[in-house]
Amino acid sequence: MFVAFATTGEEKINAHFGMATDFAVYDIGSESCEFSKMLHLPEQAQEDDKVEIRAQLLKECIVVYCTHIGGPAAARLVQSGIQPLKAPEGTPIAQELQRLQTMLKETPPPWLRKRLMEEMNHKEESCQCPFTRD
Numbered sequence: 001m002f003v004a005f006a007t008t009g010e011e012k013i014n015a016h017f018g019m020a021t022d023f024a025v026y027d028i029g030s031e032s033c034e035f036s037k038m039l040h041l042p043e044q045a046q047e048d049d050k051v052e053i054r055a056q057l058l059k060e061c062i063v064v065y066c067t068h069i070g071g072p073a074a075a076r077l078v079q080s081g082i083q084p085l086k087a088p089e090g091t092p093i094a095q096e097l098q099r100l101q102t103m104l105k106e107t108p109p110p111w112l113r114k115r116l117m118e119e120m121n122h123k124e125e126s127c128q129c130p131f132t133r134d
Contacts, residue, residue: 001062002028004058012090012091023057041054051072063083066085083111083115
């Protein structure tokens with residue numbers, strides 16, 4: 001699953017969701033974790049609908065961490081299938097990745113279990129080959 005962190009390029013969570021221009025994205029599982037990419041918000045997009053632009057940028061992510069997010073923005077992200085999580089300013093990304101991995105191994109909260117099941121079902125559907133008869 002993909003997880004994003006609002007950051008200013010450091011290895012810490014240090015940006016407000018609505019002000020973030022960069023998101024570090026990691027591919028994480030219960031046994032593995034690796035940096036995937038850095039997403040950069042295009043400059044002209046900073047003037048548009050901040051939440052919608054960021055939701056589109058993060059559409060493949062299940063979770064996004066940030067230091068702050070407003071209630072309406074959080075609700076719109078959840079409607080887009082992205083769970084926003086707040087972390088104290090300066091929290092190391094590695095620390096949150098480790099906590100998330102532990103949560104995956106033990107007992108994920110209901111919202112995360114649901115998203116993981118949806119992701120698994122989607123992958124199974126896309127991997128199935130249609131059966132054809134001659």
